[in-house]
Amino acid sequence: MPWQNPAQVTNRVSNLADVTKGGNVTKVDNVTAGSIVRRPRWPAGSKQDMPKKRVGIWLIGARGSVAVTSIVGLIALKKKLTDTTGLVSELPYFADLDLPAWDEFVVGGHDIRAVSLVETAESLCSDRAIAPEILNPCRRELARVEKLIRPGTLLNVGDTIHALADGRVRRRQESPRSAVQRIQEDLRNFARRQKLDGMLVVNVASTEPAFDEKSLPRNWAELDKLIDQPRKCRLGASSIYAIAALDLGYPYINFTPSIGSVPKAICELAKERNTCHMGRDGKTGETLIKSVLSPMFANRNLKVMSWVGHNIFGNLDGQVLDDPQNKETKIQSKDNVLGRVLGYDPQTIVSIEYVKSMGDWKTAWDHIHFRGFLGAPMTMQFTWQGTDSILAGPLILDLVRFTHLAQQRGEVGLLKFLSCFFKSPQGVRESDFGRQFQTLLEWSRKSVVKGTK
Secondary structure (H helix, E strand, O other), rough: OOOHHHHHHHHOOOOOEEEOOOEEEEEEOOOOEEEEEEEEEEOOOHHOOOOOOOEEEEOOOOOOOOHHHHHHHHHHHOOOOOOOOOHHOOOOOHHHOOOOOOOHHHEEEEEOOOOHHHHHHHHHHHHHOOOOHHHHHHHHHHHHHHHHEEOOOOOOOOOOHHHHHOHHHHHOOHHHHHHHHHHHHHHHHHHHHOOOOOOEEOOOOOEEEEEEOOHHHEEEEEEEHOOOOOOOOOOOHHHHHHHHHHHHOOOEEEEOOOOOOOOOOHHHHHOOOOOOEEEEEEEEOOOHHHHHHHHHHOOOOOHHHHHHEEEOOOOHHHHHHHHHHHHHHHHHHHHHHHHHHOOOEEEEEEEEEEHHHOOEEEEEEEEEEEOOHHHHHEEEEEEEEEEEHHHHHHHHHHHHHHHHHHEEEEEEEEOOOEEEEOOOOOOOOOOOOHHHHHHHHHHHHHHHHHHOO
């Protein structure tokens, strides 16, 4: 029987959750893998005495640069080694939301490589992305998280990603069904051993080769059957992880361009399990600027004739995207913003090149050729330079906090209010960053009102 989230259980048992015990009231807060965790519900006015919840963050690609940056960032926030710059959820707009505190999170994950979290963090130090004075006090906690990482799956990830994997992972032979079951066992064990009140799965792994999800069945019952046919099932690892998480009732966030939970059948699974999901492809750099600048051209009625963007970066993501099959997935995601915002399709060129010496830093050069009044041609150019993981890492923490609250509020299906975090937000055509952010603010206001009722 698949794991059921708290809302399902509460509806089914009709207030069985409240039990009087020695003058105090206990409340069933969560159900994980068939076990009930009881937490005391304290009288009003004594919130500071309430026990802290434990919320799991399960990272797919846990030893990668983005994941490690988010883990180091989380530890640094717990230890007050850094401020909250770069964290959207720490903006004043969201101060009244009942978001999880930094010290309530527990991290685990899957990865296919043998490199350690500390080794990745040290590489980020060498690239001047993480300062040594922040990393050094976090080493012991990184070692603890390292023990909670399990081997990932290589199903349909493409040759480039396959070549990066540890030998033991490459030698593993598993069908799509057995991969789902193994991943679910890892998730259940993590939730049980860490005594979690909730958990979210976040995909920050490398980009898989392009895949046409339209070739898949459109309903979950049929896709579930296809998973038992290894020779026919071409689902990539990102979708296997999505199925494993959503089937257990855990929210799934896809920060990568890989298809993840995009297939309609997987969306149906999420609704059947009363859980939520969102993706895809985190919006952190050049595309973020595009989604901010393109509305300016549209609102000033300036005709964009062409928009050319050249990107170079040198981390593992860049190495994977050096493969044309993997690169195509990324370019498709980066190139769909302008037409949606402008209402027409100017000529566009998007290039992504791997330059090893760049390390975690990326540079984007953009050239915009546009026409103004009386047909006069003009240009705008900009250069964007930043460290890839530092731009992405805090957004992972934001997404986890907002998603956890949405699940606690009983939201099911696509979390469209998170569209401002993604290049290709699922179920959302709006690509204007300002309008996307407005939907997040509107959700926040409604959540505050709902939480006070």
